[in-house]
Amino acid sequence: MTDATIVLETHDVTVHFAGRASLFGKPASTVKAVNGVDLAIAAGETVALVGESGCGKSTLSNAIVGLQKPTAGSIKIAGQEVNGASRRQLNAIRRRVQMIFQDPALSLDPRSTIGATIGEPLLVRGIARGAKLKRRVGELLTQVGLRPEHAERYPHQFSGGQRQRVVIARALALEPELVICDEPVSALDVSVRAQILNLLVALQKRTGVAYLFVSHDLSVVRHIADRVVVMYLGRIVEEAARETFFADPKHPYTRALMSAVPEANPAVQRAKQRYVLSGELPSPANIPSGCPFHTRCPLATDICLSERPELTPRPDGARVACHHA
Ligand SMILES: Nc1ncnc2c1ncn2[C@@H]1O[C@H](COP(=O)(O)OP(=O)(O)O)[C@@H](O)[C@H]1O
Ligand SMILES: [Mg+2]
Numbered sequence: 001m002t003d004a005t006i007v008l009e010t011h012d013v014t015v016h017f018a019g020r021a022s023l024f025g026k027p028a029s030t031v032k033a034v035n036g037v038d039l040a041i042a043a044g045e046t047v048a049l050v051g052e053s054g055c056g057k058s059t060l061s062n063a064i065v066g067l068q069k070p071t072a073g074s075i076k077i078a079g080q081e082v083n084g085a086s087r088r089q090l091n092a093i094r095r096r097v098q099m100i101f102q103d104p105a106l107s108l109d110p111r112s113t114i115g116a117t118i119g120e121p122l123l124v125r126g127i128a129r130g131a132k133l134k135r136r137v138g139e140l141l142t143q144v145g146l147r148p149e150h151a152e153r154y155p156h157q158f159s160g161g162q163r164q165r166v167v168i169a170r171a172l173a174l175e176p177e178l179v180i181c182d183e184p185v186s187a188l189d190v191s192v193r194a195q196i197l198n199l200l201v202a203l204q205k206r207t208g209v210a211y212l213f214v215s216h217d218l219s220v221v222r223h224i225a226d227r228v229v230v231m232y233l234g235r236i237v238e239e240a241a242r243e244t245f246f247a248d249p250k251h252p253y254t255r256a257l258m259s260a261v262p263e264a265n266p267a268v269q270r271a272k273q274r275y276v277l278s279g280e281l282p283s284p285a286n287i288p289s290g291c292p293f294h295t296r297c298p299l300a301t302d303i304c305l306s307e308r309p310e311l312t313p314r315p316d317g318a319r320v321a322c323h324h325a
Contacts, residue, residue, distance in 0.1 A: 006039040006079070007096070007177045007210050008064065012072035015059050015234075019285055029285040035061040035234035036073070038311075039176060044204065046211040048225035049241075050218065050257065053282050057214045061180045064212070065099045067089070078177060095125070098171040102183040104163035108155040114141075115151025118170045125174070140169040143206075145199060161192035165199065172203065182214045197224055218261050222246060230254050233284055233292040236311055240318035250318060250325040251295050252278075291323065299324040308311040 015034040034056045041047050049057050061133055062068035064075060064084065075082045077093045079281075085093060101107050109115055119137045122128045128136050138148030145164040164184065171179050181200065185193040201224060204211065215221055221228055228245040230238040230253065236249040249255050255275035279296045282288055288295050294304040303323050311321040 005043045006040055007040065007043050008212070009074075009079075010037055010039045010064065011074040012078075013037045013039075013060065013063055013075060014064050014071045015056070015068060016071045021194065022141070031283075031285045032287055033234055033284055034063065034070070035287075037231075037234075037236055039229065041210050041212060043177060043208055043212060044208045046213055046224055046226045047203065048221040048228045049212060049214045050221055050228060050232060051231035052257075053216065054281050054284065054301055055231045056284070057231055058182055059234075060101065060231070060287070061182050061212065061214055065097050065180055067099075083280040095174045096176050097178045097180065098174065098176040099180045099182065100164075100167050100171050100184045103187040104160060104167045104300075105155070107167045108163060110155055113152055113154060114158070114166045114223050117155075118151070118173055121170065123174045125225065127174075136173075140173055141166075143172065143203065144169045160188050161196060164188060164196050168196075168199065168203070172207065172209070175207070176209060178210045178212065180212045181216070183216070184213075185220065186215075186217070193220075195309070196265065200224070218258060230257070233282065233287050235321065236313050237293065237321045238318065239311070239320075240316070244316050244318050248316065248318075250314070250320045251293075252325065253293050256296075291321075293322075 005195035013034060014036055017031040017033060019031055037060055049060070051057055059068060064311070078094055080089065080093050082090065082093060087148045115137050118140055119133050122136060124132055137151050141148055141150055146162065146165055152246040155166070158166065184200070185196050188196060197220065200211065203209065213221070224318055225242050227239065227241050229236055230251065232253050238254045249258055252275055259275045260277070275298060277296060282292070282295055289295070290306045291300070291304040291309055296302040297304065301324070307323070309321045309323045311319045313319050
């Protein structure tokens with residue numbers, strides 16, 4: 001990747017939350033949600049971010065869009081460092097990155113018409129008003145498969161899938177270079193999920209937008225991602241191009257995630273079963289020593305208890321943090 005094509009580059013991003021002291025006088029422990037993430041996304045690329053619930057995907061996403069201040073690390077958007085940027089610079093940077101959340105019902109103001117909602121970023125930034133704004137909102141509605149006359153309606157007059165289309169239209173209003181989609185179809189009926197995914201793919205073809213696509217559903221990831229990043233307890237443990245990722249998953253955690261997805265071929269299914277994920281995700285307030293995955297890992301040996309494996313490049317381009325993979 002050359003610098004010009006990188007829309008997002010994070011270095012060592014860390015987000016810790018101060019814990020509350022317990023009722024019984026135990027000292028407050030820090031919740032280490034994100035622990036040193038290096039991530040780059042190229043223009044027009046779709047990077048999937050996967051991992052169990054609680055592993056830090058949303059916290060990292062929030063840090064990238066500026067909803068959560070990182071404890072440490074650097075976030076560059078289109079080459080510009082966010083940390084220490086002036087208000088004005090931030091305003092310009094923020095326009096380039098938008099976010100789509102899981103539940104469209106919570107993302108939309110029930111008292112605003114969807115036209116007002118979609119047009120708001122354009123109005124606030126003085127990009128369009130009056131007839132021009134109306135026209136632009138109509139275009140955005142059409143782009144997401146709705147109709148210009150829908151602008152007059154309120155969110156409750158739409159289905160869940162249609163509401164997510166509205167959210168997507170608003171996210172695209174400022175022509176961002178990166179859209180972070182945090183579980184964008186998880187709250188939707190199964191019957192409309194594919195439609196929304198196909199819409200996201202079509203919009204990317206048209207606009208060249210890059211996606212950071214957060215999902216715990218590997219069948220969705222397989223459909224949409226160019227590259228897959230796996231997080232465990234706030235760290236990247238594996239990263240690979242989609243083909244490599246699905247053909248040759250390397251980290252035992254990745255294999256365990258995959259073993260949860262049913263496989264048509266019984267031989268493959270049996271091979272995968274060796275990696276069933278046992279036990280609970282440890283608390284990010286109390287991350288295991290050494291390799292954070294060792295408490296659940298079928299391959300763990302002494303070194304895994306004492307030394308955290310670095311994310312290391314492989315000949316096939318994957319990066320993996322495991323002593324034994
Ligand atoms: N504002 C917060 N204060 C304290 N802990 C938080 C906060 N936000 C998230 N966490 C904790 O950080 C961890 C990672 O959460 P999250 O990023 O939401 O994970 P994911 O999106 O992968 O499910 C979880 O243990 C969660 O409880
Ligand atoms: Mg989340």
